[in-house]
Amino acid sequence: MTTSTTSTVQDITPLSGTIGAEIRDVDLRQPLSEDSVAAIRRALLDYKVIFFPGQHLSPDEHKHFAAYFGEITNAHPVIPGVGEHKEVFELDYSRIRELLAADEQAGEYGDRDKWHTDVTFVKTPPLGSILNAIVIPAAGGDTLWSDTQAAYEGLSQPFKDLVDGLTAVHDGSRTFGKVLDYLGEGEWDGERFTELVPVEHPVVRTHPETGRRNLFVNPGFTRSIKGLTSKESDALLRHLYAHMATPEYVVRYRWNQGDLGFWDNRTTMHYAIGDYGTAHRVIQRVTIRGDRPF
Template sequence: MSTPSLPAYQYFNYEPVSGALGAQISGVQLNGDLKPEVVSELKQALLDFKVLFFRDQAMNDQDHADFARLVGTPADADFIPIVSEQFPMITRQQYDEYSRMGSDVSFHADDSFHKYPTKMSILRGVDMPDHGGDTIWVDMEKVYDSLSVPMKTLLQGLTAEHSLAKGFGSKILESGSGEDFDRMMTRNLPHTHPLVIRHPETGRKSIYCSELLTLKIHELEPEESELLLNYLCGKAFLPEFECRFKWKNNSVAWWDNRCTVHRGIDDFFPALRVMHRIAIADEQAPALDLDTALTRTISHLDIVPCNALDDEKSVGEAGSDDAPTDTLVEATAIDVDVKFLAKLNKKKAGIEFTPEAAMRVKQIPMMFRGAALSAIFSEATKQGASVVGLEILEEVRKSR
């Protein structure tokens, strides 16, 4: 039996991670002075394997941002916490004993709810657990190729709505703030994309839907839509379409959102897992017919503002009267939740919250509360404080 031929590269070595997709690259330091021909060949390898992995990359945030700009134009972080104001494109994803929301999301392509979803993502392992916390990627081109001709014909005439409300809406509502949900949805409106799209660089077709973010198929009845989406999304759980990566500190994954979905494995709680991510903005909206695809120009930008991801004015832009406020300092007065206060005061021995501080913490959306609590406890420890009041929240707000 013959084996498929593998591509050859001049400037680095690699090893396939699975038979479906993924390659681990060696012989390249991403924080070095990468020559244009090396970057070009890395881009080709990404098209070939869809996700690339790098070990032992001693990168800092500046290195991360510099590499991202070599391969595209970064998008800013939108509603996700960032590492610092100096790097508004680098999100900080932290899961620990204080929060695990967001660590258990199902398969998705990043930002598919935007009109112009981000085309690539670059994720760096900063502080990884010794065991668990792997990530799985799925080749959605192979999923498409596995379907029968009649099924492919059916799918190519369908469109689907992608929305944050499906995967995150109920969890944000669980945090007790309907205003947070409304604000998130106003800034991140649902968008419709073809169910089958064509990769703008390779021309290959893939399925464009995910369990986390695809809400419905417009052309079908609700029951039909649910059945078909369950069938297509269920393909992501078949091992023949997957690769799995075990993270270590200083590992980097770089993947193509236009032909893959991915998910993290939530099996490391309560260990700490800290990762930094940069998303690369796209010039073209997902399309099956590339000749009629929506396009835009972003190459002149240093970073694409989140409001520009949909190419329309959103609530929260500079000058808007409805700009969202920082929940750490601008929370409105609400009654004290005695149970929440008691639960919060059990989080860390020797540190208690004032009722006012606790209520402002409660107004932070649950998916961001863990990272906020870690920062609050760090600030309290730095100050030698045993009581967390509004002044400590203000210090954390200024530092974030």
């Protein structure tokens, strides 16, 4: 990539004790130096989710910024992108509500989000995603992120010993199965498919860059833990979800139009708060390809 830049990425303000930081001294419409890219990558690993207020990027600039950090994926394994931008996923619940009203096939979408980590129902869930705030309500529509590494570290040693060797089954069909049936086929990592087959991931994964361990289950897509009875699996997952959503592990971000938010999908889960009624909220997302969790 090119080496000219207007900034050095030094003005990093943490937003909570363990997760989230704001970076203000960088113009992401300008080419980034290798040092700037390395500093942003470092901040992402340190803070798990980083925000760049007031960037106002176009879809092309959004994709260009994401490409510094890896290979860009399709918008979503099932849901198509926006117009000619097949890598841009648009989150617009007023559109989803219209779809729901018009078509029973739209799947299990509602006003309420669930805590989730994006796309864990495929073998290679994303490294991370970058959000671009396009239309933001006057009040409401904040997003929460949970630090699943801090949550893992907050478990007692006997509990860590219990979860360390477990494997979970992740299934996207409850949320996206009907949409996939309706659309006919989806594509992820170059693989086309017509049904969402459940996949397995470790309950505790190791971060491929930091080597640190984190919980990797989420209410959105984790169906069960292998080898446990359904009662045991439900109870254990319920406990882990409540633990991961503990406020000490969570940062809440209030968006303004033009803000950019970049999260590490390997070590966080998130929740978009549906508290803005019929007000309009549009956020676009570009996603970076990830590895198989281990």
